[in-house]
Amino acid sequence: MIDRTQFWIVVVVLGLATYAIRFSFLGLLGNRALPGWLQRSLRYTAVAVLPALVAPAVLWPPATGGEPDAARLLAAVVTVVVGLATRQMIIAALAGVATLLGVPFLL
Amino acid sequence: MSASRESYLRGVRAALPFAVVIVPFAMLFGLLASEAGLQLYEIVAFSLSVFAGASQFAALHLLQDQAPLLVILATSLAVNLRMLMYSVTLAPHVGAAPLGVRAVMAYLLVDQSFALSVAEYDKRPSMTLPEKTAYFFGAVTPVLPLWMGSTVAGALAGRAIPPEYALDFAVPIAFLAMTAPMIRSWPHALAAGLSVVLTLVLTVLPYGTGLLVGSTIGMAAGAAFEYWREKAAA
Numbered sequence: 101m102i103d104r105t106q107f108w109i110v111v112v113v114l115g116l117a118t119y120a121i122r123f124s125f126l127g128l129l130g131n132r133a134l135p136g137w138l139q140r141s142l143r144y145t146a147v148a149v150l151p152a153l154v155a156p157a158v159l160w161p162p163a164t165g166g167e168p169d170a171a172r173l174l175a176a177v178v179t180v181v182v183g184l185a186t187r188q189m190i191i192a193a194l195a196g197v198a199t200l201l202g203v204p205f206l207l
Numbered sequence: 208m209s210a211s212r213e214s215y216l217r218g219v220r221a222a223l224p225f226a227v228v229i230v231p232f233a234m235l236f237g238l239l240a241s242e243a244g245l246q247l248y249e250i251v252a253f254s255l256s257v258f259a260g261a262s263q264f265a266a267l268h269l270l271q272d273q274a275p276l277l278v279i280l281a282t283s284l285a286v287n288l289r290m291l292m293y294s295v296t297l298a299p300h301v302g303a304a305p306l307g308v309r310a311v312m313a314y315l316l317v318d319q320s321f322a323l324s325v326a327e328y329d330k331r332p333s334m335t336l337p338e339k340t341a342y343f344f345g346a347v348t349p350v351l352p353l354w355m356g357s358t359v360a361g362a363l364a365g366r367a368i369p370p371e372y373a374l375d376f377a378v379p380i381a382f383l384a385m386t387a388p389m390i391r392s393w394p395h396a397l398a399a400g401l402s403v404v405l406t407l408v409l410t411v412l413p414y415g416t417g418l419l420v421g422s423t424i425g426m427a428a429g430a431a432f433e434y435w436r437e438k439a440a441a
Binding site: 101102103106107109110111112113114115117118119121122123124125126127129130133134137139140141142143144145146147148149150151152153154155156157158159161162163172175176179180181182183184186187188189190192193196197200 | 227252253259262266270271287289290295298306310312313385386389398406418422427
């Protein structure tokens with residue numbers, strides 16, 4: 101169950117902080133440039149955070165009590181490989197879902 | 208038809224194909240948020256306040272895991288840090304627009320409006336300031352209602368779906384499908400790979416902090432690798 105106090109703090113703080121990020125240079129700082137190291141790092145935030153966020157659930161899915169599961173592992177691998185090959189988020193997601201649903205029938 | 212109006216409509220048309228991505232993604236968010244026990248007004252407040260899909264999924268995931276508040280905020284914000292780049296990149300193009308216009312643009316600065324606008328500004332260097340802002344607003348016009356509407360639709364559908372349908376793996380698949388096309392170079396691959404491995408190793412740390420440490424090191428490694436490659440190529 102989601103704690104409601106925590107939830108509303110997240111809604112307000114995450115909303116304000118995300119707006120502050122968006123407004124920063126557009127609204128206040130104008131044409132000032134970011135230092136090169138920071139620009140470079142920002143390019144890698146999403147690719148570093150997003151897969152790591154779900155990696156534990158891929159290896160140790162809560163739904164199986166933490167036991168590695170062939171269908172989920174394969175679905176993750178297929179999603180990544182198809183995403184790399186096609187560069188299409190939707191195709192990758194569909195391939196992953198098809199694998200997840202299809203593997204239990206094959207094994 | 209005025210030039211601004213034409214730019215606005217060009218932006219709308221360019222953004223329409225994104226519906227294919229936005230609709231299922233937003234519906235999934237609404238669905239999972241409703242499965243997590245959130246009420247419709249709470250889900251709508253969440254989407255209106257943050258208006259950044261990936262970070263909303265991240266926050267929802269961590270809220271359900273009862274992660275510490277600071278970990279939830281730090282992780283979700285890290286997902287949105289890329290928007291600092293967007294803000295920096297747009298500033299020279301539309302910095303001369305009135306503050307009120309830029310304040311609204313900031314709220315509407317999402318992956319789609321950014322990517323389309325920057326591509327258009329590069330393609331047509333002769334665009335005037337009103338044309339540039341009009342194009343930006345056009346490019347986000349389909350996105351906001353599609354995102355909000357599909358979130359609500361997903362939330363309503365969520366109440367009708369029995370809990371035995373395993374949706375637990377929808378988020379991992381959505382995140383991996385989103386990330387894989389972003390891996391455009393070896394530094395990107397290093398950042399993602401190292402971050403994943405370190406986070407898995409560091410799951411021994413108190414919940415969620417392993418992810419912060421792992422992804423920070425992964426990000427720094429990607430940036431360092433890119434810097435080193437540029438040096439070597441120079």
